[in-house]
Amino acid sequence: MNDVIIIGGSFAGLAAALQLGRARRKVTVLDTGLPRNRFASHSHGLLGHDHKPPLDILAQARHQLARYPTVSLVSARADSVSGGLDDFTVLTDNGESLGARRVILSYGVADQMPDVPGFAESWGTSIVPCPYCDGFEVAGQHWGVLWTGPQSYQSAKLFQHWTDKLTVFADGHDIPSDIQADLANRSISVVAGRIVEIAHQKGHISTVNLESGRNIAVDVLFAQPRSKPSASLHESMGLATVDTPTGIVLKVDERRQTSVPGIYAAGDLATPFLPSVTQASSQGAMAGIFAQQSLLD
CATH class of the missing domain: 3.50.50.60 (FAD/NAD(P)-binding domain)
Structure with missing residues (x-):
């Protein structure tokens, strides 16, 4: 049984995994390897990593997480989430069933390009x-x-x-x-x-x-084209959402918890305005910390 399963291994998900790994919690990160900013040649505004290619930053983050024995990074897509507090089950696209006490959603959003050539x-x-x-x-x-x-x-x-x-x-x-x-x-x-x-x-x-x-x-x-969540897990779980001018995001409280107890969200998936790498990393870290603290109850 994992303490936390993180669905989405970009900036928010890996930041959450870092905090949980340092707290010696057992964590599995599921990631499809398609971060939203993969189209950008450089990422800006992230302290210590300004003007670096985003994929290079993520690769370095994954390398650093390797020193934490309780953190597992898995290349897989989460197909479903079921269960409830202290007993969630995540099924992956390779047929594996993973259990966890908490879940953090950080699978981000996908930008919807207008039908304009170029x-x-x-x-x-x-x-x-x-x-x-x-x-x-x-x-x-x-x-x-x-x-x-x-x-x-x-x-x-x-x-x-x-x-x-x-x-x-x-x-x-x-x-x-x-x-x-x-x-x-x-x-x-x-x-x-x-x-x-x-x-x-x-x-x-x-x-x-x-x-x-x-x-x-x-x-x-x-331009700010509309976006939509990169997966539909929140729909099947009935999570509350917020409609913004550019698309829907998940509704979270001050501790990054969604409308379902034990499920947290961070990153672009839960950011209504001006999403950024800095904000995603900060939110991911806080989601990891709050999920860790909730395990004490």
Whole structure:
């Protein structure tokens, strides 16, 4: 019987495993090897690992976890979770049945790419979601902002801390006139019309092409496509969720526990705003600590 099974072995899951391993708890981490930021060449903002490839950081973390004999890293997908507090059962895709007293969900989310040629190919290279993750490297360049709703208005204002060359692409949305006026006062251009193509060279944008025939040159496009959880385990367990402008996330309390006692969640799967490697690592560590403390009861 494991003390904790962690489903998802990216930054949140491995951070949880580290805390539990140091507490000498028996832990199994199940991972499919498909972290959300695998498309990014570098990860930024993580203290001690700034500007390192994310896959290299994860590889180093797994190497460091090898010194903890109670932690097992398993390449497998969790197909189901059943049972309850102190007696959970996790079935894997290879037919193995694992028992645990607690479960931590950290299987993350998958970004849903719009059906626009060139978008998916540029994702993580010149189409990015977060200025805190990638803004410094492209500061002062011409940024595009893909409008998806009211949150895009706040983003456009925020982005002026990095650059004074901003173009908002309405992409078929009706942007309120007062917001358009304010953006104009801020010298932020608004371009109407739907995007039909992202012209690029090996993921590096050259132009954003519109159905009107206009082609607008930008250096980088900031976009927040909708995402969905990378697995459906939370649905079968009936876990409470929160709907956000970019997709659903799991609802957790101040101790990272979900609506089902004994099941915790961390990382992008349970982060409603501005997910990041730093935040995922912090949440994972706290989920591990709180799960460990709950075993004392």
